[in-house]
Amino acid sequence: MSAVHIPSAALRRFSAGVLAAMGSSAAEADHVAGSLVDANLCGHDSHGVGLLPLYLSNVKAGFLHPNRAGRVVRDTGAILVVDGEQGYGQTVVFHATELAARRAVTDGLALLAVRNAHHMGRIGAYGEQAAAVGLVWISFVNITGTAPLVAPFGGGESRFGTNPICIAMPRTGADPILLDFATSAIAWNKCRVALNRGEALADGLILDSAGYPTNDPAVMFAQPSGTLLPFGGHKGYGLSFLCELLAGALTGAGTMQPGTPRPGTITNNMLAILIDPDHLGSPGTLVREVEDLVGYVHSTRPAEPGGQVLIPGEPESRMRRHRLAEGVPLDPTTLEQLHGTAQQVGASTEDLHP
Numbered sequence: 001m002s003a004v005h006i007p008s009a010a011l012r013r014f015s016a017g018v019l020a021a022m023g024s025s026a027a028e029a030d031h032v033a034g035s036l037v038d039a040n041l042c043g044h045d046s047h048g049v050g051l052l053p054l055y056l057s058n059v060k061a062g063f064l065h066p067n068r069a070g071r072v073v074r075d076t077g078a079i080l081v082v083d084g085e086q087g088y089g090q091t092v093v094f095h096a097t098e099l100a101a102r103r104a105v106t107d108g109l110a111l112l113a114v115r116n117a118h119h120m121g122r123i124g125a126y127g128e129q130a131a132a133v134g135l136v137w138i139s140f141v142n143i144t145g146t147a148p149l150v151a152p153f154g155g156g157e158s159r160f161g162t163n164p165i166c167i168a169m170p171r172t173g174a175d176p177i178l179l180d181f182a183t184s185a186i187a188w189n190k191c192r193v194a195l196n197r198g199e200a201l202a203d204g205l206i207l208d209s210a211g212y213p214t215n216d217p218a219v220m221f222a223q224p225s226g227t228l229l230p231f232g233g234h235k236g237y238g239l240s241f242l243c244e245l246l247a248g249a250l251t252g253a254g255t256m257q258p259g260t261p262r263p264g265t266i267t268n269n270m271l272a273i274l275i276d277p278d279h280l281g282s283p284g285t286l287v288r289e290v291e292d293l294v295g296y297v298h299s300t301r302p303a304e305p306g307g308q309v310l311i312p313g314e315p316e317s318r319m320r321r322h323r324l325a326e327g328v329p330l331d332p333t334t335l336e337q338l339h340g341t342a343q344q345v346g347a348s349t350e351d352l353h354p
Helices: 008-021 026-041 049-060 089-107 124-131 188-197 217-221 234-249 283-298 314-326 332-345
Strands: 004-006 071-076 079-083 109-117 136-144 165-169 177-181 267-275 328-330
Touching: 004 008, 008 026, 008 049, 008 332, 026 049, 026 089, 026 124, 026 314, 026 328, 049 188, 049 328, 049 332, 079 089, 089 109, 089 124, 089 267, 124 136, 124 165, 124 177, 136 234, 188 217, 188 332, 234 267, 328 332
Parallel strands: 079 109
Antiparallel strands: 004 328, 071 079, 109 267, 136 165, 136 267, 165 177
């Protein structure tokens, strides 16, 4: 059976209905649903509506608490520290970014620490949020609360989470430049997507539980689990290590080391830097340099006939336009899982039937 394409508006209504039935207010349900669906629209199905079964499991276990928007625990001028209180990361970080963005516009710079939030979703969404008000965004995220997933360079067993890094740069009259990537060779949730679709993974992404290379995503869901590899060998490993220190140690949230509690949930922590370019005194120069560099890169001769050189963020922007027109594809396994989740909470599945 091939994938079913669901209009994004219908998928958002369905997801909001499920989230509301799980205990979220109407506003939170719509916001989190919008964040999940937008991840699907960008082509990052790993961070989309397929996460709803996991979220329900964590709500039932008491690991995820609806209707907690984050609590400011430290406010010293340009520095904000927010405790997410295990609320939806999509809600917590959105509100925290709003606060930090106002500081950055006023002072030129803001440093934001968010700790103890549930899964934050697609981190690029917050880079886009900052860029929409003219700010540069740089963030580092680590993961605690669960077993590690990613091996250090040269290792055959896990020691880190997928630890994403995101950098966003605003553009005038165009989508922002957006770099958003896990420091693992593949995100754990992309293994879930591949498993649901019955697809093998490319070489060099994962190891089985014995430490041997494999292409089978199922090893990441077995007990004992396989492990993800860092991207780019020692380079991705080094960045992952620094995410632990910046997002975990520096914020006081904790790192993946075994002394940090692992109750079996997803806890995300973030350190973000927001910069207002206007405070650096040369906004016109920045605009020119950005557009000149974009044009220069776009002019590169493609390595393959018919190819095209893109800038960071363009693949997501193009996919968003395509899926807004064509709908979001859901494979049969994911569709079945979403039906099951809705049935558990008594939510309607009408919108899953185009």
